[in-house]
Amino acid sequence: MKTSTRGPIGAGRRRPSGKAALGDLEGADVQRLVSAASDVALMLDADGVIRDVIVGSEAAAAENTGQWVGRSWIDTVTVESRVKVEALLRDAAQAPRWRQVNHPSPSGSDWPVLYSAVQLGSANSGAVRTVVIGRDLRATEALQLRLIEAQQAMERDYWRFRQAETRYRHLFQSSSEAVLIADAATLKILEANPAATALIGGSSTRRIAGSSLTALFEQPGARPLQAALAAARAARKSEAVRATLADGGERVSVALSSFRQDDASLLLVRLTRFGAEPRAAASGEGDSLLLGFVRSAPDGLVFTDSDGRILLANAAFLAMAQLGSEEQARGELLDRWLGRTGVELGVLLQNVRQNGAVRLFSTLLRGEDGASTEVEISASAAEQGGRSALAFAVRDVGRRLSAEPRAAGELPRSAGELAELVGRVPLKDIVGETTDLIEQLCIEAALKLTGDNRASAAQMLGLSRQSLYVKLRRYGLGDLGESET
Template sequence: MTSSPRSRPEAVDAAVPPAYLAEVVGAACDVALVIAADGRVLSVVPGRTGLPDPGLADLVGHPLTGALTPESAARLDDARARIAAGEDLCRAVELDHRTSTGRVAPVGYSFVPHGFDGALLMLGRDLGAITECRTQLVQAQLALEQVYEARRDVATRYRVLLSGIAEPVVFVTAADGRIADLNDPAAALLAATRESLGRPLASAFATEAGDFSDRLARAAAGEGPLLLSTARDGRELRLSAEVFRAAGARHYLCRLEGAGDRTGAADGIAADLSALYARSTDAILFAGLDGTIVTCNDSFLDLIEATQISDVAGRCLSDYLGRGQVDLKVLVENARGLGQMRLYATRLVTRLGGETAVEMSVCHLDDRTAPSLAFVIRDASRAEGVRSSKPTGTPEDASSVIALVGSATLKEIVSETTDAVEKMCIETAVHLTRNNRVAAAEMLGLSRQSLYVKLRKFGLLDREGPGET
């Protein structure tokens, strides 16, 4: 709204009587501002429910643009210029106040020219609730988009997985036995296409629909696979079923294979062996009959402190054996002569010159055009340390027993020998358990109290070690 130019009266006060303005504002808006021609706020009048933000009361005497965000200040200047040009502003202008309370208060203003000196009366509606609702809607829209994106991602992965499986797979709804989905191998077996979705699975086989539904339910319950003949060419298939629940409905996951085709099991074994090769804590290595390394797993690389297979591929295994060609010759000759050799003890030399005690087993793989050797190598450094360490006092105990012959009766010698053997066993158990008295007692079949008595008897109670754990 604009007012037509008119002559200025002798005395016009830009200020509106507070009581009258408060009455108008209380009925028509949430806040009213009176600003002078230079942009200063002359007065702030709250609505009946108070100001949208308490910080708006601090605007009096200050330029309004200084308390607005940069975008809102530009909108205010544009609105004032348009009003000065005589244009009617039909729509409210949204201004964001930066108040002294530290928050941004959005208010929608309608402008009414007041007086003849460029002053304006701004009637504002609090847009805080609307802005909050708008923010929530945007957040809900973003969340919905994320859900849709996640669903599209899952659907894409499902399609890629289904198309990449070589095993024929069919999804069937349990309620009516209809095909919900299938992959290409299953479609080839059943002479079906994507247009076959929704058809009863029983129609693909030479069987009655009712009987098929009962048999499928029993197979999913664990009675074993079904032997069926296809309706197209009478080919015999084995159908295995598993039941699962999705979206509140039960479904069957059906796997198909030829009645005489057991390649699925072989594929499963191959997958298991591949996982074992990759994850085994023992080193696994394949080499030619001359000892040339073809490939190995990460555990072998760890043993010899190598970083990658290319560091060892093509090299002779004897380069990493403690006795070189001597070790390799023993292993290869026994493997080729007997088919295998187990637990051959030697040392493995690392790339940095260190040595690790190992136990090696080798198998001759001669069922192929190019025979090879498969080695399994286990780190035996800890076991060797236990075997090589001798409990203290053993030589003295043996000597003392021998010295008794001729000076004591057999009964007395046996008693002394028993004590010597008992001491050796206790020392060995304590050593193997790294001085863990609880574990040593369990190893010897003794109670903790009995073990402590015997440790005290043989003077072993003050041995250093990690103690009980």
């Protein structure tokens, strides 16, 4: 009887080694493989000194990584990242791990890179090398920053809505006027304040909520009441009508107005005892209410004469201008705090006199203590007692999120972005930025056309080599260490 020499299925198959799977790769092929797998790769010797740098992205190439060759890896990182570099080198021969390391960047902010180190060879053979694979984290960092800013904006909006809801609840519950809120489609009462409960005669608000609005009145099908309901649905507001509450209740005046909440249309119903309708506020009372609003408004409100001298300023403007009292602002010219240049207020006043009003004029408000705030101004002209006056509404827009925030020091890249600077930056600064932008773009194009040959690029641009080196240093283009010598 013959015995089989074959083992279990798959036992005779050997897993191919890395060499058998990858084949005999050339050095150039290995370099391309590492470049494709990383944004930046470092080749270290046994002492941790960088012997070669492989760059796999244009963003990493702009960080002057070529200057790292011949330096110890630990000397190219920030102080707080040195411990991480030591840990990466220590774990390279065992279980490689990923760690974030920061490099100083020519742009000013640190360059975050996620590294993993792998040791090749062994200490016994005497040919120990370490390959460090790095991935650029700036895109992830920018997304995280945008996420944090969006979350903070959402939290500010949430608390603002909560505060508005608290004020509404307090006003609704403490109002002496009977107020009901009903669904405009079904006329079902959703809410009623204590004054409405006392007027209608119910024992609690819960019993009124859920009942029909028309059930509160005698003759619910009366023409005036039905006409008022139809007018409120169609025109958002109706004239007050008189009706009698059910079960021998009082005669009341019913005022209806509609508003939308989410996707539903609601009715605001105000009930007033007949003969006790609130009279219109007298002129003095209206002025008092308006002045109270001006004093407590969240936006800065300023009233000036026709020459721009401040007559009245509310607390919000005083806070933005870092002033302790209104007396410090009264009689002063508004351009002491408003505008980047001395001509902005003159332009604003001229537009207000010609057009009667100006909307969303962007400028800068400077505080007494040196702080500055980006603001938008809306202004209008008015007359009181035969005297001309100007009113300014100043709104802080510095906290608004930019859709695509520009990096610090980055030049505008389009005519539209340059146009946005008009009114915010003096003309000579705009011209200077435009000149710098064109000069930088021409130098970059010349270097690209000449294959980074500085002598040929200088000849192409009509510059001396020394002038070209000065401009390269100014714009941070390339490594000037060896080329300048």
